[in-house]
Amino acid sequence: MPFMIAAASRALPPAAAGKSAPLRLPDGGSIGAIRSLSKDQSLYAEGDSAASFYKVVSGVVRTCRLLRDGRRQIAAFQLPGDIFGIEHGNRHRFAAEAVGDVTVIAYRRGRLDTPMSSDDGLAREAMDAVVAALERAERHMLLLGRKGAMEKVATFLLDMAGRVHGSVIELPMSRIDIADHLGLTIETVSRSLTHLERDGTIALPATRRTVVIRQMAALRRLEGL
Amino acid sequence: MPFMIAAASRALPPAAAGKSAPLRLPDGGSIGAIRSLSKDQSLYAEGDSAASFYKVVSGVVRTCRLLRDGRRQIAAFQLPGDIFGIEHGNRHRFAAEAVGDVTVIAYRRGRLDTPMSSDDGLAREAMDAVVAALERAERHMLLLGRKGAMEKVATFLLDMAGRVHGSVIELPMSRIDIADHLGLTIETVSRSLTHLERDGTIALPATRRTVVIRQMAALRRLEGL
């Protein structure tokens, strides 16, 4: 029962425009191929062969799962630097789609599938990514199962602020994506944001995808923990 | 930024009664210590040093996280054979508690923390466990975020039936634990079960912890996917 682990570069190659160009790093090892996707294009679908895993270079990727009737849960948003798509079997159990225009590096499951060489400290990064993903997943389960709408939105804003390192957040995704990530409807997300704005906790400039955090402490109180 | 990986035995030692006895496997390698816990005893709490990870020998362990005000989310139930408690940092981010009486093996984070030797195929089992946990976590997020009460309970019963390999399920946990796993209240869990019983989908013998699945197909239809 093999699992997918392979080397991951720590040096981020410059974003390339090519559709799927082979990539060589300074050390000469051929380790990945650049792939560019445009908004809403799918990187892989549920059930696709999991021959590669990916690292985001620029843009945002959503990994999501669907119910028969179309209900959708976005497990996570993958931001630049994030690694995702590592699978246990040989099929992807999730779909991955571009939220906006995206560039990723595709790593072949490759030579590290069976032997995990110790000096190859590179497998380390992939393992790190899986453990980090599990950590986030566990936190997110608490949010989905036990938090109310306001708490969910507050947590989301704090999370995004943390990942962007600033209190002015340029949300890369639509309200639908946010709703499907938080287990809410777009209306409830919208109402929660409006409510936070009336509180003075955040500001919502005319440009609809921007959120400015005015009172970080108030958000943290709302977070629940 | 080290992560916790160490060897895991594939041969399951016999359950021991001792509180924390050193263990030696046939091959002579000292790999873990047996630990026994009684009902509701905690194996580790959120924030505890993560010097070990664990494998369930007998009984069931719940891994859970709390909100300030006491709301609780059980991320997963660990059944015999399951490995859990592998962390990215050196602190546990979750609490782990015995659902009933439990025996686990504790593995030291140990020698495999830094060098992940390839021939040591044992690290493999731990990696497998993390990827499997992530897979379950992702499925569970879909349940928590997008399924209704009946769908949640149906999914839970199918899951338990699958792990026990039978249509007669001896639930090892209380309604509260089920509710905190599914993001519901005990009342809603109870009502859902009663409703399924009236349907003829399941039977609920007088002994309160037993569920008999009568119509697997009906449950699958309810599952949503």
Next chain:
DNA sequence: CGGGCCGTTGACTCTTGTCAATCGCGGTGG
């Protein structure tokens, strides 16, 4: 300049949570 899409807002519905009472298994002690 016009149209479409995304987001907001409002009115109403409905699922699920809350509060409270009762049931009944399972364990204890007489």
Next chain:
DNA sequence: CCACCGCGATTGACAAGAGTCAACGGCCCG
């Protein structure tokens, strides 16, 4: 062996939070 007791589970009545449906508004793009 039987009666009692306590806790977990069930059931009911009601409240509340979030979803649904629908209309409107305003960016953004052609």
